[in-house]
Amino acid sequence: MEIGGGAGRVGRAIVDGVNLRVEPGRIIALVGASGSGKTTTGLALLGEFPAGARVTGEVRVPDGLVGYVPQHPAAVLNPARRVDALLRDIARGGRGEPRRRDRRATARARVRQALRDAQLDPSEALLSRYPHQLSGGQQQRVVLAQALLLGARVLVADEPTTGQDPLTKRLIAEQLAAVARRGMGVLLLTHDLGIVRELADEVLVMRGGRVVESGPPERLWERPRDSWTKELLSSEDEATATVNAPAEPGRTVLEARGITVGHRGGRHTALTLRGAALTVREGEFLAVVGRSGSGKTTLARCLAGLHRDHEGEVLLDGVPLPRSVRARSREQLAAVQYVFQDVRAAFDEYRPVLDQVARTAVRLRNTPAPEALAEALTTLNALGLDDDAVRRRPTDLSGGELQRAALARALLARPRVLICDEITSGLDTVTRRSLLSLLATLPHTHNGLSLVLITHDPHTAARAHRVVRLTDGVCRSDPPRAC
Template sequence: MSLLTVENLTIAFRQDGTLTRCVHGVSFTVDRGETVALVGESGSGKSVTALSTVSLLGDAAEVGGSVKYDGQELIGAPAKTLRKVRGNDISFIFQEPMTSLNPLHTLEKQLGESLALHQGLTGAEARARIIELLTEVGIREPESRLGAYPHQLSGGQRQRVMIAMALANEPDILIADEPTTALDVTIQAQILELLAELKSRDMGLLFITHDLGIVRRIADKVCVMKDGMVVEAGPTAEVFGNPQHDYTRKLLNAQPSGRPAPVAPDAPVILEADKLRVWFPIQKGFLKKTVGHVKAVNEASLSVHAGETLGIVGESGSGKTTLALAMMRLIGSEGGIRFCGEDVHGWSTKALRRRRADMQIVFQDPFGSLSPRMTCAEIIAEGLGVHGLPEGQEGRSQRDLVAEMLDEVELPRAAMDRYPHEFSGGQRQRIAIARAMILRPRLLVLDEPTSALDMTVQVQIVDLLRRLQQKYGLAYLFISHDLAVVRAMSHKIMVMKQGDVVEAGSAEDLFERPQTEYTQALLRAALDVAHEGAAR
């Protein structure tokens, strides 16, 4: 008997009297010690299929078919039965850790709640187990993190905490919804090794992802979903080695490729830093005496020309985002920063505000960075209300500029009055890019802009960013843990580790002839994730 059996699953949502079906007759099984992957683009029905297994879709959903855990029917099961199964027998790792973790509770309290509820562990016993779990998922110095709140962790660290919470009760089935999306390649490799070890304990794993390299590595079987249906399923080696469906072939061929256009020899320097340092004081006692520093960035030096991309890579917590925020003077720093030849530290508040139009940022989470109460047009035009129309656009309406920017990012003008929740992840990221681009900036900071996107959408966003860079001569600071995307986007690359720049140079040199052991380890980890499964 299979541990989890899904047969002819159908899911529909009722809204304003209308029933919209989003999953059509999905069937699959998960056995003990087996990993089954659900793959497909955003909106294909992967996540709602997983959530339906333990009735987490809410009252608006109408679920049909059968979902059995160890022979027990879960669809229509009493609430008491579902409470026992959830978190104990079947655990979830959700895609977005910041919305899944309580911002008001420390890590120790959140992990401790689960241990107390399901295992009766409290006090020193619970603390020892929490430290063990945090160590297992790759959190450095876990004892010092017990009192931390979610906002004090990087995105990758928050995801690792979510994984620790899911593993706390040693469930029979682990359902992982994009669990490695925010993780750098080395930590990703650690998490995948951990999940592989769990398989050896007879745990069943249902793995939802858009990263086919990971599927190749860990999945025994794969179900390819499109428009709420499984269009192809079977052993991973067979499906990937000889795909039968056009959509499967499209997914397998969706890899960022090509290189950015060369930088003009006379391109001016847009941004440069000299021995930039960002240290955060550690204060203790009633008088808040400084007893040490968190050395987030140590003496980083760099330069970026017009039309050039500097890729910044490294593990979570290495200082990548902190460096970028310091360069834009969004956080304090020491050392030299020059923007278009001007000393940034010398700017007054008024001058800095005026210069903000020239330096824009696109954040990692396109949903969290867009106001749910504003329409697409209002979001894109917001900067115009603060900074005014860009040079040469005087006398034009904001709506006309928004319409032209939608054309630039390849979104329909008819979408202007829709809200963020009405767009896919890739479309929301295009809106975020349009919001930054409408001010005609000289510099664009891109903080993990493709990490949460499907492979096919990643390719589209990379192509879009390269086209905009070539057209407008933009300088990019491109922060990412995805080395395939970094290579497709970057002219130069800087590798960071624990606040230090360990290697920097041209993209070609760094990928072909890495000099430091750390860079070599990063590249090996990326190749392992991408190719190990192909040799299985």
């Protein structure tokens, strides 16, 4: 399989002169900063290009399908169908075959094997869930199971380990290696340099739509030639990141008591949270960690009023908050803000970023529109976005740029508590280090703002004042102390 050529829009090159070959049984990794052109290159193998792009060059794909596992898998899973139905349609061939008993049994066996190959337990409880009842990591593995059922010859894996805990990353790495051993070619688009060193047969480093360096991982790590490659690889090890000293215990701003959440599927009810309790103190940087599917995002959504079907209560300054965000007052909405992991889904793709950021101040603080726009521009500039970038639509910004815009939008509410759900997981090491440094300063620069960071990454969590671990749906402090 070969790809070459370039794409441009409004005179701006998105991908310029990229050439690569993915052979059966080999894993080729594309690495680079957010916005470097990795996903655009990967999507070209599926015949997908940005709207309005001018395309030159050639893509040649052998007989057979190209499977695609996107960074945000919820976008490609039908929200109205349960996991079992999503996979059985593919396992039966999707041709309306008669539902004879032997064919149903064969399809059922294929579905369960595909889930096992994708490192998911094919239990009835999981098969009966809808996509929104799965964690991001579980959604990603369901999409991988779909690609395996389709019998794809080439797999494009876009950030497959993004937002995954270390054990799940290990399982995904093993699965990709097994896929390659079966003769499938894999194009791995990733910021995770650890998995690149472990799996890749060849690495292509991208910057500004161009490949600036390529070679086997051993050579790149030992003797990088390009200055950008050196910078990218030198920031890989974040284990030595400065750990914040514990914050002075402040008064409790936000508290969760006895949060219990269950997902019902048929006759089965699986508890995601079991009486989870959490306190957030003024000016504190709190990290919440746990395995994929442990309930971290569910707990965060309960705090923000985005998951109303739960038992227990959430209190702001000791006063119970309505369970649903729709029932909260403007002051309560402003006090607890949420920044989503799937940042692109949180923006209207047709409106300029600046307008959407300013809207927060208008809606939640009743700020006049001209003043809100000026404040939004100042905040966006302070977060590293220039005037030209913020006047574009979200589709024209990289993941790192859009994540900063989402932070600016939340900060314009002047919140008491800012909840960030895996917002660094899909970023390259250079951008991630910059954003983490920015997050660490927010409690000091925004009048005692409390920060709750949902993360799988132990190095990221090490920057927090306090770490809370979710295990079996229950909060436990790490090291042990009251949550």
